[in-house]
Amino acid sequence: MPPRRGHDARATGPRDRREAAPHADAVTPRDPAPRAPARRGEEVRLHGLNAVRALFQARPEALRKLYLTQARVPALKPLLAWCVANRVGYRVVEEADLNKLAASAHHEGVVADVLRRPPLTLEAWLAALPAGPALALWLDGVGNPHNFGAILRSAAHFGVAGLLLPQDSPLALSGAAARVAEGGAEAVPLVQAGDSASAFATLRAAGFGLAATLVEGGDNLFAAKLPQRLVYVMGAEGEGMDRNLAKTCDLTLSIPGTGRVESLNVASATAVLLAQWASHRA
Template sequence: MNDPWKNARRPSARPPRATPLPPREGGTPPPPGRGNDELRLYGWNAVQALFEHRPQALRKLYLTEALIPRMQPVLKWCVANRVGYRVVEEGDLNKLAATTHHEGLVADVLRAPMLELEEWLATLPAGKPVLALWLDGVGNPHNFGAILRSAAHFGVAGLLLPPGSTLALSGAAARVAEGGAESVPLVRLPELPEAMAQLRAAGLSLAATLVDGGEDLFASALPSRLVYVMGAEGEGMDRELAQDCDHQVSIPGTGAVESLNVASATAVLLAQWFGRSRV
């Protein structure tokens, strides 16, 4: 894939000419009129991944003067496509991102559409290893971002969200994901019985992940087409859902701590599957 940010480090005395966003008294960028279909991203890797995968989703861009040389290809794209950008002070970006962890870059973008389960299943390769994550109650955006990062690293095909889930990509989650949010689609599940039936009909087995009482992950022979079902941060998995799964697994440890948090546990589970699927 050609990198549209290649050569972005070349120095330049000024950004390309563009029609800037309208000025506002005091020099602070105007608050964007974002709806549920828009998202505010911040951080270099999150914005870079968006531009590489979905440049047409970019709506507004704010950056510090220090980033102008590095951002030349993106600024030129903004000019060519009539997307507004503004060079602002660090303090303005702190307000826009509601954090200091923006790395000098904030963007307002359109969200990627969530897929329906049937639509997502149609994209899976037949007869090849497939791994997905069913997030049953995960709600912390930093955990969600860490899960997205691990999922992208290990080639997870999708994150499956149960009906009624309020989990959605946020700026904080996208920054923690370090670009992984653009590589892993979010999938909306139908009601429980139908979701399980559709997944099994597509040749996918379901593995419940338990703090204890499950089969030793490192001694189990899990299938290569698999959905790991991950429980909530505090309460863990719903026991009834766990019993309805095809497998129940636990990550063994020394017992020095009660368990891993959901993001750390996910990374272990994905690494184990990835290692076995390549054998």
């Protein structure tokens, strides 16, 4: 017989429907084990089916609470069974509740509170990096969560080894970025790289070339010889690449186009840049 209600974590949240989950035979309600509360900033609220599935595949232990609609129960049966076995609370709720939890209607029927994956230091990232070709992105001023999510998705697709964040960068994973990334957020590590001068020196010592990406004035991306170990330095939305920072890079690159539009946005440009590097490795 299927259970008559979802697993109640006895936490504040939307109204628990306490209805049977069809075909959820493996799910048996249990009282959750007490958990130490996360400190402020340690948790992030994810939404989106692929984002939550990727989290479950990569870091199930990071899951703290799950909310889902009745329609999503069949697709998430393994996750629900894991929640029961590990005493992680979940609730079957109405669509309107998820809209409030996600602060968006684009939640795809599931919301999860999870522990953030702490960023790596540059030294730890380099120590774990295999020898041979490697590609990374330095995100200088990227702040829009949808652009960040699209960059994560492209980075995961092309096998980017890490996203390097400069000193004092406020960029962090959000629910919106994770949804747009479609699972890519769990595939690409974030690296707190520190100040650009020290980080660039460390990267060069590890065999990386640094390529500034300019709207115009750089070498033609499609004619340039790209190093096997490369960091693309991406500029901010709107303002573009900081010219002083560009001068400290080893090469400058631009993506040629028809001129009918001023430029690609940072997420679209990133996808083109990554594809060009990958084509050199094919």
